[in-house]
Each structure stands twice: as structure tokens, then as C-alpha cells.
Amino acid sequence: MAARAHDNAGELAKAFTFSMWRALHTLLLAMLLVVLVGTPAAAEDGDAVDPAGFSGRCLTCHSMPYLGVVDTPLGPRDLHIDPEVYESSVHGLLPCNSCHAGFSHNPHQMVPNAEFFAETAGEACKNCHDDQFEMYKQSYHGELTREGVAEGVASPLCVDCHGTHGIAYVDTLEYRQTIADVCGACHGGREDTFLDTYHGKSLSLGREASATCVDCHGDHSILPVSNPLSTLSKANILPTCQECHPDAGEGFTTFLVHIEPTSTKAPLVVFLVAMAYLALIVAVFSFGGVHTLLYIYRGFKDKLYFNKGGGH
Numbered sequence: 197m198a199a200r201a202h203d204n205a206g207e208l209a210k211a212f213t214f215s216m217w218r219a220l221h222t223l224l225l226a227m228l229l230v231v232l233v234g235t236p237a238a239a240e241d242g243d244a245v246d247p248a249g250f251s252g253r254c255l256t257c258h259s260m261p262y263l264g265v266v267d268t269p270l271g272p273r274d275l276h277i278d279p280e281v282y283e284s285s286v287h288g289l290l291p292c293n294s295c296h297a298g299f300s301h302n303p304h305q306m307v308p309n310a311e312f313f314a315e316t317a318g319e320a321c322k323n324c325h326d327d328q329f330e331m332y333k334q335s336y337h338g339e340l341t342r343e344g345v346a347e348g349v350a351s352p353l354c355v356d357c358h359g360t361h362g363i364a365y366v367d368t369l370e371y372r373q374t375i376a377d378v379c380g381a382c383h384g385g386r387e388d389t390f391l392d393t394y395h396g397k398s399l400s401l402g403r404e405a406s407a408t409c410v411d412c413h414g415d416h417s418i419l420p421v422s423n424p425l426s427t428l429s430k431a432n433i434l435p436t437c438q439e440c441h442p443d444a445g446e447g448f449t450t451f452l453v454h455i456e457p458t459s460t461k462a463p464l465v466v467f468l469v470a471m472a473y474l475a476l477i478v479a480v481f482s483f484g485g486v487h488t489l490l491y492i493y494r495g496f497k498d499k500l501y502f503n504k505g506g507g508h
Contacts, residue, residue, distance in 0.1 A: 331416040
């Protein structure tokens with residue numbers, strides 16, 4: 197009885213071992229077929245296998261500082277890309293051709309057509325940021341793209357505000373502190389008057405909750421103040437202020453922004469107060485300066501600086 201059981205156990209062990217080897221053999225054959233069949237397809241589309249590798253091949257040339265800056269119909273363009281800056285950006289994990297559609301990693305010519313670049317750049321952003329892109333197209337900035345220029349200034353594209361290969365996260369203090377300068381590139385002088393306000397000063401000192409240009413004017417849906425849908429129109433300015441100041445009343449909206457107090461274009465009351473303030477500063481420092489000079493003169497006259505005890 198024991199011998200029969202032993203023989204049966206041996207047969208079962210042999211059958212199990214044979215089944216395992218057959219399963220392993222089948223698995224190896226299947227993996228070999230996948231490799232043989234899949235490799236040609238993957239070779240035709242290198243970024244399908246290794247998206248990051250596509251960017252690596254681009255950076256083989258574009259990481260070289262000697263590429264420098266070239267002139268294009270859209271202005272100077274820096275061909276050099278810092279790999280560390282790109283990899284730490286919002287798009288650092290995306291392959292280059294996610295935005296540069298139609299380009300390969302092989303040597304290629306520059307795009308000489310400004311309209312083509314603007315169109316493909318916009319479409320590249322739209323592919324991932326469709327909602328924001330549609331708001332932008334309906335905004336004043338988007339309207340300018342259809343007209344081309346506004347008062348001699350080229351209409352802004354997504355990359356003009358967000359940057360290109362070093363796009364930062366918009367919810368960081370570092371990014372918020374750059375917004376005034378970004379807007380000031382087209383709205384010259386407005387960044388200085390913003391920095392003169394409490395909002396600008398507190399933001400410069402590191403208060404992340406302080407309002408920036410986009411908190412008042414909007415971001416992708418910026419409209420002129422004269423437009424009823426603008427965040428700063430008469431109907432919407434108070435709700436806009438109440439986003440940060442829930443208890444704000446109508447008087448809150450009379451706050452003056454973007455004015456130069458010493459300019460003759462400033463409101464008369466503001467101009468007079470600024471002039472009086474400057475006059476007071478001049479008078480105080482002039483009096484202090486004359487008083488100090490007279491004190492020094494008296495010290496020399498009475499030899500206070502040469503005899504201990506004041507000459508007594």
C-alpha cells in the first residue's frame with residue numbers, strides 16, 4: 197500500500213515538473229515574439245517607448261551654450277536650453293515634441309514663419325489647457341492675436357506670460373513675485389505704481405496672499421474695464437475686492453491704483469498731498485542739517501573737541 201502511494205506521488209511530481217517546464221517554455225516564446233514584433237514599431241516612434249529620451253536627443257544640441265540667440269520675426273530667441281531648468285519646470289516630464297509639434301530630433305531648420313510658430317505654439321498649449329485657451333481667445337489679449345498688434349506692441353501669446361522652457365508653478369511665491377514684471381513688459385510703468393501700493397510692497401516682502409495683477413484684472417480672461425464682463429467693471433469691481441476682503445463696501449472700490457502722486461496727471465488732492473509731503477521732508481532735513489552744522493561750528497569755537505570736560 198505504501199509502495200503504491202510512493203509510486204503515485206512520484207508520477208505526480210514528474211507530471212507537475214513537466215507542466216512547469218512547458219509553461220515556462222511557452223512564456224519565453226511569447227516574450228520573444230513580443231520583442232521581435234514590437235521592436236520595429238517602437239523604432240518608428242522613438243518617443244512612444246521613451247518619451248524622456250526624445251528630449252534627451254534634442255538636448256544633445258540645445259544644451260550647448262554656444263548656440264546663443266538668433267533673431268526671428270517674433271524677436272530674439274535663445275536656442276540654448278538649460279536641462280536642469282527644463283526638468284524642474286512644470287513641463288519637465290514632457291517630451292519636446294509635445295509642444296514643438298512636427299519636429300524630430302534629427303537636424304532641422306528653424307521656423308522662419310512667425311505666423312506658423314504662433315499658431316503651433318497656441319495649438320500646443322490648447323491640447324492640454326483647452327479651458328484656459330478658450331478663455332484666452334475670448335479675452336482682450338486673445339482679440340489682439342486676431343488683429344496682430346496693438347499700438348505697435350505685438351499681441352501676447354501664452355509663452356510671453358508663462359515662459360517657455362522654464363515654466364514655473366503658478367501657486368508659488370516666487371512666481372507671484374514676477375507677475376508685475378511680466379505684465380510690465382507690455383504695460384510699461386504700471387509695475388512701478390503697483391509696487392508703490394500696499395499689495396506690491398507686502399508681496400515683495402514675502403506675503404504670498406497679497407494680490408497681484410491677475411487677482412484684480414483676471415488671468416486668461418482679461419477684459420478692458422469698460423467691458424461689463426470685466427472683473428473691474430462697475431458691476432464687478434466690488435465682488436472682485438471681496439474675494440480677498442469679504443467685508444469690503446462700496447467705499448473700498450475708490451482705492452486709487454496705478455497713479456504717480458507727483459505727476460500732474462494725478463488727482464488734484466493726491467498731487468497736493470504729495471507736494472506737501474515732499475516739502476515737509478525737505479524742510480525737516482534742511483533744518484536738521486543746518487542745526488547740525490551750527491552745533492559742529494560751536495563745538496570748534498568753544499574747543500569742545502580738544503579739551504576734556506568741555507573746556508572747564
